[in-house]
Amino acid sequence: MPGLSFMLPHWLYLVGLIVFPAIAMYLARRPRPAQRRYSSWLGYMILFTGGIIGLHRFYLRSLLGIVFIPVFVFILYANSAGHDARSNVSDFGNRADIAQRVIDREGPRVEAARANLPELEAAVAASEEGSFSRLSAEKKVARAKDALSTGAAKLEEARAVLAEMRPLAEKAAATRAYWNNAARYALYVLLALLAIDAILMPILVRRANAGINDEEDDTSPDPALEQVEGAESSETDARRADNFIDRLSLFCGEFVAYWCVIAVFVYYYEVIARYVFNSPTNWAHEGMYLMFGMQYLISGAYAMLTESHVRVDIFYAPMSPRRKALIDILTSVFFFIFAGTLMATSWIFAMDALAVPTGNGLLSDWARGQISTSEMLSRFDLGQFTDPAIRWGELSFNEWEVPLWPMKWAMVVGGLLLLLQGVSKIGKDIRTLVRG
Structure with a gap:
C-alpha cells in the first residue's frame, strides 16, 4: 500500500490559520442566491x-456515488488484514529469532559439555575413593551432565x-504482501474514478442544475419572513x-x-x-490542540460580549438592568485583577518564548535585549521567514518542531x-446605571 510522508510546513500551518477564516468569512457573507444552484468549485x-466515498456524486444528486463506497470499504478491510498480517510477521519472526538465539547460545555449551564429560569421568576414576579431589570431580561430572541434559532439552525445544x-512467518509475510497489493490496486481504482469525475465535474454540475425544478426547489425565503429576520439580526x-x-x-470571535x-x-x-x-502523522494532533488553545484565548x-460564559445566575437573572449594572460594576474589580494578571503573565511567557537561547533571529535578539526595537525593525526582512537556519524562539519537542x-x-x-x-462592559454598565 502506498504511504504518505507529508509533513505540514510551519509556514503553511500559520498562514492557513489566517487565510482560511478570511476566505470563509467572505463566503459566508456573500448574498444568498434566490435559487439553489450547484457549483463546480464546491463540487x-x-x-x-x-x-473517496463518493460524496461529490451524492452532492450532485448522482447515485453512482455508491460505487465508491465498496471500494473504500475494501481498502479499509485490506489494510486491517494487512495490519494483522504484519503483527503476525513480527510475532512469528520474534519467536523464531529467540529460538535461533537459544540454539546459537546453547549449542556450543552442549558441545563443550559433551566434549569435557569423558575427561571429567576419567578424573573421577583416577582419584582416590573418598578423597576431596574425588568429591570435587564427581560434582563437576554431575554439573556437566546436568548442563548437557538441560541444554539438549532447550536445543530440542528451540529447534521445534x-x-x-x-x-x-513466511505465510504471514505472503498474506501481508497479498493484502497490501490488494489495497494498492483498489486505491488505484479509486484514484482513477476520482480522476474521471474530476474531468466530468462541469458536465455533472450542469446536469444537476438542469434537473432542479424551479417550482419545487426554489429556496428563496418568504419576503415577510426575510424582513423580520433582517430586523432581528440588525437589532x-x-x-x-x-x-x-x-x-x-x-x-x-467569528x-x-x-x-x-x-x-x-x-x-x-x-x-x-x-x-x-x-501513515499516521506527527503534526495533526499537536497542531490542532495548539490551535484550539489559541481559539479559547482569543x-x-x-x-x-455575548454573555456566553458559564455562570450561576440564580440571584442575578431576576434583577433589573440597573441592579445588574451595579453588581457588574462592583464585581468588575475581580475581573480586572484576573485580566491584568492574564495580560502580564502572558507577556512574560511570550517574551520568554522568543528569548530562548536556541532562537537566532532578530526577534529573539530583540526579546533578549541585545538590539533595540528600532534596530530590529530596520533590519527585519523576508529572510527572517524564509531562511531555514533561522529559529525565532521556542519550538515544540516532537519531530514536527513547530x-x-x-x-x-x-x-x-x-x-x-x-x-x-x-472596559467596554463597565462603560455600558455605568451608562445603564446613570440613564436607567
Missing part, C-alpha cells in the same frame, strides 16, 4: 475532501519452535456592537470560530492517512481583547 472541494515459526448586531471594541470582539472547520479537514486527513495509507472577549511563540503571543492578544472588552 471539486467535496471531491478532494470526501470523494524454529521449525514451526519459520513457515508461519442583535446593534445591541452587541455598540462601539469599536465590541465590533473587534465580534470579528475576532474569525477564530472557523478554525473548527480546519480541525475537521485536518482530522479527516489524519484518519485517511492512518487507516487507508498506514474568543474570550467574544464570549464576554514554533510555539505564536501561541504564546496569542495569549497576549486574548488577554488584551478581554481587557478591552471589560
